[in-house]
Amino acid sequence: MDNQLLRFARVSMVVARGCVPLQPTKHSHPTYPAAGLFAALLLRERLRLTYRGLEAASGIWPADRTGSFEPVVVRPPPSVAGTGRSSAAGDGPAGKPHERIYAPGRPRLHCLWLSHTSRYFAWRAQRHRGQRGWLKWVLALWIEPQMLLAQRVRPGPAGDFSDLVPLASKAADVMPYDQLIADAGYDSEANHRFCREQLGADSLIPAKKRRSAAVVATTPYRQEMVRRLSKTGNPADCAAYRQRWKVETVMSVVKRRCGEALTARLEPTQQAQALLRGIAYNIQRLVILGSSS
Numbered sequence: 001m002d003n004q005l006l007r008f009a010r011v012s013m014v015v016a017r018g019c020v021p022l023q024p025t026k027h028s029h030p031t032y033p034a035a036g037l038f039a040a041l042l043l044r045e046r047l048r049l050t051y052r053g054l055e056a057a058s059g060i061w062p063a064d065r066t067g068s069f070e071p072v073v074v075r076p077p078p079s080v081a082g083t084g085r086s087s088a089a090g091d092g093p094a095g096k097p098h099e100r101i102y103a104p105g106r107p108r109l110h111c112l113w114l115s116h117t118s119r120y121f122a123w124r125a126q127r128h129r130g131q132r133g134w135l136k137w138v139l140a141l142w143i144e145p146q147m148l149l150a151q152r153v154r155p156g157p158a159g160d161f162s163d164l165v166p167l168a169s170k171a172a173d174v175m176p177y178d179q180l181i182a183d184a185g186y187d188s189e190a191n192h193r194f195c196r197e198q199l200g201a202d203s204l205i206p207a208k209k210r211r212s213a214a215v216v217a218t219t220p221y222r223q224e225m226v227r228r229l230s231k232t233g234n235p236a237d238c239a240a241y242r243q244r245w246k247v248e249t250v251m252s253v254v255k256r257r258c259g260e261a262l263t264a265r266l267e268p269t270q271q272a273q274a275l276l277r278g279i280a281y282n283i284q285r286l287v288i289l290g291s292s293s
Contacts, residue, residue, distance in 0.1 A: 007287045008046055012039040015283060045258050045273070045280040135262075137274050138163045140171035141247050143181075147285055148250070149174045151278040153271040160185035165194050172199050181244045184208040192221035204229065204241050254281050 016035040024034050044054045136156040140149045150170035152163055164186045171177070180195050184206045195203035206229050207222040217223045228237045258277045264270040 004287055004291065005046070007290070008283055009039070009043055011283050011286055012042040012280075015039075015279070016042070041276055042280045042283060045277050046284065048257075048259055050263070133157065135267075135270055135274060136160075136163075137251075137278075138167060139247065139250070139278060140167050141250055142175065143243050143246055145285065145289060146246060146250060148278050148282050151275060153274045155267070161188040161191060164188070164191045168195060168199060168201075172201075177201055179204065179240065181205075181241055183244060187222065187225075189219040189221055192225075196221065204237060206241070250281065254278070257281070257284070 013035070016039040020035045020038045022033065022035070023030075028034060040054060044051070047054070134156050135153055136158065137151065137153050138160065139151040141147070142149050150167050152167055152170075154163075160183075164182060168180060178200075179202045180199070181204045182191075187205050187208050191205065192203050195201050203221070205225060207217040207225045209216050217226050228234050229241060254277055258280065262270045262273050264273045
């Protein structure tokens with residue numbers, strides 16, 4: 001049994017019990033508590049399993065119908081451990097140890113190409129559009145421990161500058177900070193003004209060229225960014241801004257651990273799954289930081 005997976009399951013259960021009510025609605029079944037289901041979803045994202053694979057791998061459904069959920073974690077999926085079958089001691093439906101079989105870690109897509117499609121399919125597929133949409137996942141990162149303070153998922157393609165205000169506000173509610181670093185996609189005088197005047201934090205956002213090729217910035221805060229982040233600017237500010245690349249590292253870690261594609265099909269469930277992966281990443285960081293300390 002992997003100790004990190006066991007700690008991940010335990011921390012997931014603690015987090016789930018702290019943020020999920022015992023009975024969200026009057027129709028909630030007592031056999032499947034909401035906290036246990038939420039922890040199971042986090043474990044599913046960590047192991048890159050399907051719902052059937054999660055049920056077979058961890059045995060989350062209690063046979064005694066007591067409403068308790070104690071996650072049973074076995075070895076990693078076959079993509080990590082090198083085998084697709086492993087046995088672990090546990091109480092099955094008949095009270096005997098049973099084997100847990102892992103489902104494939106990656107979703108399988110079966111496609112059939114036809115020479116003709118119906119008008120309804122063409123309308124649903126939006127083939128007349130030049131560019132199909134996707135989800136944008138933006139996050140606020142605490143640089144030192146590389147932990148997420150806030151995250152947001154919304155439909156794209158769209159500009160990044162409108163995400164700074166809600167994201168920075170949520171991050172400030174979690175933990176006050178004195179400096180905010182963002183890439184040039186968030187360049188806006190209004191964003192600088194919000195960080196300086198509302199949050200009281202210094203903002204480092206490079207100013208990018210707009211309509212004029214000679215004049216980069218004309219407003220006060222954006223002109224300040226040109227002076228501070230240029231090649232002849234403040235070395236301390238330039239060194240601080242280079243820490244922004246840790247955000248790209250976090251996104252790469254999430255994609256490598258949880259996969260580059262979402263398994264959900266509907267847009268609301270895709271947004272929920274993307275947010276769930278951010279929570280799973282934070283729990284994994286807690287496990288790693290706890291092991292190193």
